[in-house]
Amino acid sequence: MDMRKAALEKLRALGKYVADKLQRGEEPVLEIPVRSLSNTIWDEKAGILRLGSQKSRRRLLDRSSVRAYAQTLYLAHIIAKAIEEGDYPTIRDLYYAAKHTITWRDPVTNRRIAENSFEEQSESDSIIQDIEVMLGILREQMGIMADAKGKIVGNMVIESKGHRLNLAEFGVGAYAIPPNADDINILKVEADYVLVIEKDAVFNRLNNEEFWKKHNCIIVTGKGQPDRGTRRMVRRLWEEFGLPVYVLADADPYGFYIYSVYKCGSISLSYESERLAVPEAKFIGVYPSDIYRYKIPKNFIIKATERDLKRARELLNYPWFANSKLWRRELELFLKKKEKVEIEAFSGFGLKFLTEKYIPKKIKMFGSD
Numbered sequence: 001m002d003m004r005k006a007a008l009e010k011l012r013a014l015g016k017y018v019a020d021k022l023q024r025g026e027e028p029v030l031e032i033p034v035r036s037l038s039n040t041i042w043d044e045k046a047g048i049l050r051l052g053s054q055k056s057r058r059r060l061l062d063r064s065s066v067r068a069y070a071q072t073l074y075l076a077h078i079i080a081k082a083i084e085e086g087d088y089p090t091i092r093d094l095y096y097a098a099k100h101t102i103t104w105r106d107p108v109t110n111r112r113i114a115e116n117s118f119e120e121q122s123e124s125d126s127i128i129q130d131i132e133v134m135l136g137i138l139r140e141q142m143g144i145m146a147d148a149k150g151k152i153v154g155n156m157v158i159e160s161k162g163h164r165l166n167l168a169e170f171g172v173g174a175y176a177i178p179p180n181a182d183d184i185n186i187l188k189v190e191a192d193y194v195l196v197i198e199k200d201a202v203f204n205r206l207n208n209e210e211f212w213k214k215h216n217c218i219i220v221t222g223k224g225q226p227d228r229g230t231r232r233m234v235r236r237l238w239e240e241f242g243l244p245v246y247v248l249a250d251a252d253p254y255g256f257y258i259y260s261v262y263k264c265g266s267i268s269l270s271y272e273s274e275r276l277a278v279p280e281a282k283f284i285g286v287y288p289s290d291i292y293r294y295k296i297p298k299n300f301i302i303k304a305t306e307r308d309l310k311r312a313r314e315l316l317n318y319p320w321f322a323n324s325k326l327w328r329r330e331l332e333l334f335l336k337k338k339e340k341v342e343i344e345a346f347s348g349f350g351l352k353f354l355t356e357k358y359i360p361k362k363i364k365m366f367g368s369d
Contacts, residue, residue, distance in 0.1 A: 008084065011083070014134075014135060015073075029060075031056075032134045033052075033133040041270075042320050048277045049267065050270055068127070071098070071118065075128060079144065090144070094128065100116070128144065139228075140228070148229055150226060152167060153170060154212040156168070156186070157187045164187070168212075177230050180229060186241075193245070196246065197221045197248050197249075198248065199249075207219065225261065247262055249285075250341070251290060253334070255286070259281070259283045284363055285362050288334040289330060291340075300348050346358050
């Protein structure tokens with residue numbers, strides 16, 4: 001069955017459940033898995049984060065949850081209608097489609113009150129995720145589009161909407177990874193590994209220098225915290241083609257967490273880890289210890305902020321970091337020295353040091369781990 005048709009059936013079943021309950025004079029309660037750190041389970045054997053069994057009960061007759069209840073059903077209705085009409089709305093479209101003002105009279109004060117169905121897009125985005133986990137249907141399966149951030153280039157041939165595209169022929173540009181990476185058919189990949197780069201600027205530099213051609217690899221960036229499409233594409237290259245995945249990020253807690261998102265999954269999307277995470281992904285740097293191992297000049301080193309230090313302490317509380325001797329050592333070093341560096345700091349040793357020395361050496365060192 002078509003994924004969108006299957007999604008539509010589940011959305012309709014939700015509406016029928018609510019209607020049937022109300023017709024019988026019963027309260028229709030929505031049970032929604034809790035998307036939080038407290039309900040995120042670290043599956044050490046699989047090397048990924050999973051969503052736990054804890055659920056919240058969203059009730060129609062509970063004043064504290066009736067607003068979220070109405071938001072959930074209203075957005076589910078709009079999504080179902082979009083599928084029926086063949087539309088592919090963005091998450092921003094859904095926010096505006098669902099945003100309106102409701103006017104009602106308070107029975108106690110008799111005052112007329114105006115209230116918005118949604119105040120901010122973050123509200124509707126969260127409800128969309130609630131619908132995903134409640135019904136077991138992904139945003140991509142419902143045909144909901146999101147901003148695409150990722151880019152990819154290398155010796156790889158894909159098919160998209162009947163068009164055959166060679167990703168080695170984009171010149172100084174790169175192929176923009178679609179919001180749903182499963183919409184493309186990967187026909188051929190000729191590469192030894194995938195290099196995931198945290199920063200767009202570094203990706204552009206390596207692309208211009210044709211690093212991917214010289215080192216027979218695929219290079220990818222999610223421009224910082226990666227979107228779902230980028231993570232899915234990396235997962236597919238690892239899962240379907242057996243390519244090792246290496247992650248290059250700044251020596252700061254945010255770079256470290258970006259790496260862990262590619263490797264283990266994220267807390268907010270732990271219900272998608274099995275299709276997004278790459279448990280065998282390796283971090284090739286930049287480590288805090290690299291600052292001293294490579295004797296990076298003091299004027300290239302940045303003083304860590306209190307926010308950086310707080311984030312590092314948080315990472316030490318996550319079992320997927322705390323259970324690793326390497327990461328405990330690196331994070332403790334960061335907290336002790338209170339210093340960080342960017343990937344570009346290696347350019348102080350010469351513009352080709354990063355691409356000709358550092359990255360190849362790190363892949364050789366960590367590739368056999």
